[in-house]
Amino acid sequence: MATAQLSLSFGQAFVAPDRRRHRSSMSVRLPEGAQFHAKGACALISDATARNALAKQAGDLAVRGFLADYYSTPDHWDVKTSATRVLRALNAWAYSQSRQAAEGGFVTSLSALVLRGTEGHLFHMGDTLVFRLRGAEFEQLTRDHVNDLGGYRYPSRALGMDNSIDIDYARFPLKQGDLFLFTTRAVLGTLMPSEYVQLIRQDASDLHAACDRLAAAAVERAQSRGYGAEPFCFQLLRVDELPDAPSDHPAKVYGELPIPPELSPGDRLDGLEVQAVLSRTAQSRVYRVRDVRSEREMVMKAPSPELSHRNAYLEHFLLQQWVVERVKSPFVARVMEPSRPRRYLYYLMAYVEGETLAEWARRHPQASLAQRLDIANQLGKAVQALHHRELLHQQIHPGNVLIDPHGQVVLTDFSACRMRDGGGLKDARELARQVGLTEHSAPEYALDDEIGRRSDQYSYASTVYWLLTGELPYALPPNRLLRHTDLEQLVYRSARQRNPEVPQALDEALRRALDPQRALRYRRLSEFLRELRQPLARPGGEGRAASPRVFRDRGHFWQGIAAILLLLLVLSWLLR
Structure with missing residues (x-):
């Protein structure tokens, strides 16, 4: 006998008298198969403020961004962890974009309901409305976050309004027949609760028709009261059938997977044959493996067999794959999906045939300044790609940078990679210290100071x-600092004195990016990258190490010309 599964149906209606004033967005996602089992179904509604030039973009991006990222989170995360992390990342992105926008901002109210198994999970910020109709009971599930200023109501809490976000969260059991209504504040003052119930129950078999009835009634009531220019949107989601019993979440299975044993070349695990051991550390093992079925070569990263299941690093290991999957850049290592179900705890990355930056530098001691700056600029693009997704790498050093035979740079090792979500920076600093500080780590890690993007800029x-x-730029490596007074010992050693080919402007740029005081570094990484590109952009330039020294220095150039002319003059006298 087949067991019952969660079954849902939905309807929608949208009325916008003036398309230019459209600022609301709504969506329902009903995935299939394993994704439905792991993540459930999702219904959302967003609504930006009327006095916002970017209202339409804000509402649409909030809904699309949440759906894309929520269903990309690891299957072993529970609903609350997945949605909360996605909303915090989305909020950080929206806030950063709003600060750069000339007009308006990416600020919007958002309500998201996730139905999985026999439970509902509601996430809410702002003034969008979610109601539940259960039998004859019509209940508002969301709480309004608004301020009344001069007769105009503004959200007091919304996505993208502040760097940190306070999210209302509710978890509740589902019942067969539950109906959830999503709408916006524009409908307040139009329909009474009893009218909502009557219009929905009139013919509940067709939820699209029910939404149309609600929209028509709201428009008619608004016009009769003289304010008919507001857009109205209604969305209904109904629980048609519930599973027979709650099912185990994949988190229980994935989180309890055993750590792989110590592996050697020739060993096999889940159809992956170990080709070489690339790294063994106290926290992890890294192997080059080959899929025996597809012949693909990949890199497997697994926790160290010595770690206990209570280790904090092991908890973070479960997040690393998702963190890296968020970044799409040719300069950042790419995560690969296994061709078989995993029986052990690990994740796979694309194999890059090449050498570390440290190995490359040893093999190319005569490399030109232009070659070195090209590598530096590629690495800068990798760091930028992480920062654009609100991620800190925290372990940038020559051993974590790969260069393939074509000169392509790939940033690897995400052991300390962490999201810049609100309140998570202290945890990020502790994670970096647990993984291990290096001589390229910013001083604030050793001194327990605040960290951020400028910490990656320093590394x-x-x-x-x-x-x-x-x-190194300082005689005392920053990871050896013990107290704030030690910062006085960090006296910058000019790069130009150690390599005369380094232009003066580039030396000054390095000095600023390496300032021991985090607040005195470049505000944005792009400013530092612009300075790195300058020597390569100059046509005859200082950055061309292959050019003779006389042509890189105008004074020396004219001295050389004068010497040649003098020699020709002397020869002409001697030959008379």
Whole structure:
């Protein structure tokens, strides 16, 4: 006898008298198969403020962004973890974009309902409305977050309004026949609760028709009261059938997968044959493997067999794959999906045939300044790709940068990678310290100070300095700092003195990006990257190491010309 599964149906209606004032968005996602079992169904509604030039973009991006990222989260995360992390990342992105927008902002109210198994999970911020109709009971599930200023009501809490976000969360059991209504504040003052119930129950078999009835009634009531220019949207979601019993979430299965044993070349695991051991550390093992079925070569990363299941790093290991999957860049290592179900705890990345930056520098001691700056700029694009997704790498150093035979740079090792969500930066700093600080780590990690994108900027600039000079910018490595007074010992050693080919402007840019005080570095990484590109952009330029020294210095150039002319004059006298 087949067991019952969660079955849902929905309807929608949208009325916008003036398309230019459209600022609401709604959507329902009913996935199939394993994704439905792991993540459930999702219904959302968003609504930006009327006085916002970017209202339409804000509402649409909030809904599309949540759906795309929520269904990309790892299957072993529960609903609350997945949705909360996605909303925090989405909020950080919207807030950063709003600060750069000339007019308006990416600020919007948002309500998201996730139905999985026999439970509902509601996430809410702002003033969008979600009601539940259960039998004769019509109940508002969301709480309004609004301020009344000068007779105009503004959301007091919304997506993209602040760097951190406070999310209302409710979890409740589902009952067969539950109806959830999603709408916006524009309908307030039009229909009474009893009218909602009557219009929905009139013919509940067709939810699209029920939404149309609600929209028509709301428009008619609004016009009769003299304010008919507001857009109205209604969305209904009904629980038609519930599963026979709650099913185990994949988190229970995936989180309890055993750590792989110590592997050697020739060993096999889940159809993956170990070709070589690339790294063994206290936290992890990294192997080059070959899928015996597809012949693909990949990199397997697994926790160290010595770690206990209570280890904090092991908890973060479960997040690494999802963190890296968010970044789409040719300069960042790419995560691969296994061709078989996993029986052990690990994840796979694309194999890059090449060498680390440290190995490359040893093999190319005569590399030109232009070659080194090209590598530095590629690495900068990798760091930018992470920052655009609100991620900190925290382990940028020559051993984590790969260069393939074509000169392509790929940033690897995400052991300390962490999202820049509100309140998570202290945890990010502790994770970086647990993984291990390096001589390229920013001083704030050793001194327990606030960290952020400029901390990655320091590590990146330190790596570039090392690439150009073969040395470190300070006599005392920042990871050896014990107290704030030690910062006085960090006296910048000019890169130009160690490599005369480094232009003065580039040396000054490195000095600023490597300032021991985080607040004094470049506000944006793009400003530092612009300075790195300048030597390569100059046509005759200072960045061309292959050019003779006389042509890189105008004074020396004219001195050389004068010497040649003098020699010709002397020869002409001697030959008379």
